[in-house]
Structures are given as C-alpha cells and as structure tokens.
Amino acid sequence: MIRKRVLAEGLVQGVFYRDSCRRVACRHAVRGWVRNLPDGRVEAVFEGDPEGVAQLVSWARTGPTGARVDNLEVHEEPAEGFDAFTIR
Numbered sequence: 001m002i003r004k005r006v007l008a009e010g011l012v013q014g015v016f017y018r019d020s021c022r023r024v025a026c027r028h029a030v031r032g033w034v035r036n037l038p039d040g041r042v043e044a045v046f047e048g049d050p051e052g053v054a055q056l057v058s059w060a061r062t063g064p065t066g067a068r069v070d071n072l073e074v075h076e077e078p079a080e081g082f083d084a085f086t087i088r
Contacts, residue, residue: 003032003047003079006060010070012042018087020064021056025085028052035088047079 008017013036021034021044030052032045046056061072 001047001079001081002050002053003045003077004053004057005043005045005075005077006057007037007073007075008042008044008060008063008069009040009072011066011068012063013040015064015066017042017063017067021060022085022087024059025056028055030056031082031085033082033086033088045077045082047082 018034018036021042025032025046028048030046030048032047034042034044037043044056044060046053057072057074061069063069
C-alpha cells in the first residue's frame, strides 16, 4: 500500500471536484479523504495499491469537467490504513 497527498490549485472549488474525486477513488478501490482549503485549493490523500493511487493522481491533474487545475503538488507519505474514502 502506498500513500500520496496532493494539493490542487486553480478553479477547483465549486465545480464538484471533491465529490467527483470520491467517486473516482471508489472505482479504483482507493481510500483516504479530500477537502477544500481556505486558500481555494483542494487537498486530498490517496491510499491503496500503486496502480489505483496513480490513477487518482492522474485524475487530480485535470479534475472533473468544469475544473481547471493550474498546479498539482504531489507528496509521498507513509500510509496510515484508511477504511474508506471520505469528503471532509
């Protein structure tokens, strides 16, 4: 199991980024969470097998229709072992 924390910057709030992220994570059996930050960015943590996490990181670079991701920071972190994917 691996873990990646991402910070998406751009037009990522108010465009269903978090809910779309949750749905994509469930499709790929990825666990973790996603939340809006006060500065307009979206932060997410993805945990799971390397292929599933890679799919989520790739999706996060563009987000859902209507989003515009100008920058995506990706950080590797130790896995914690989440049971589900949640919106915070």
